[in-house]
Amino acid sequence: MTKHFSPTELESVGYRLLYRANEVNHCPGCGKMHWFVGRRTAECAFCGTALPLLNSMLPDLMDPA
Template structure:
């Protein structure tokens, strides 16, 4: 998992869609977005940006294994 908070100090500011902010498209300057799971796409020019929190929430993100790796099959 990539921690944007820690790495940002070393890598600088990266263009990304930030959900709690007003995001202007770097291509056309407008601010209407179609939001997906990992990217946001500008509705006017189609420029795609990664989500700053993409893939870190939702159903099935954290999976735990409760059964042993070689459990017998029930017949």
């Protein structure tokens, strides 16, 4: 589960494009949904746009379970 930020925290964090496992991920470059998923990034199969994986690159955004 992801961390929810308050409006004041969002100003300092900003918007982050991330690949989220087990969710529908549309490519920000072309809008399609086919991905090559690696250990740290997911790459769009059509245009090559790469996104970091949520749980590998930013573990601080994950709730400790």
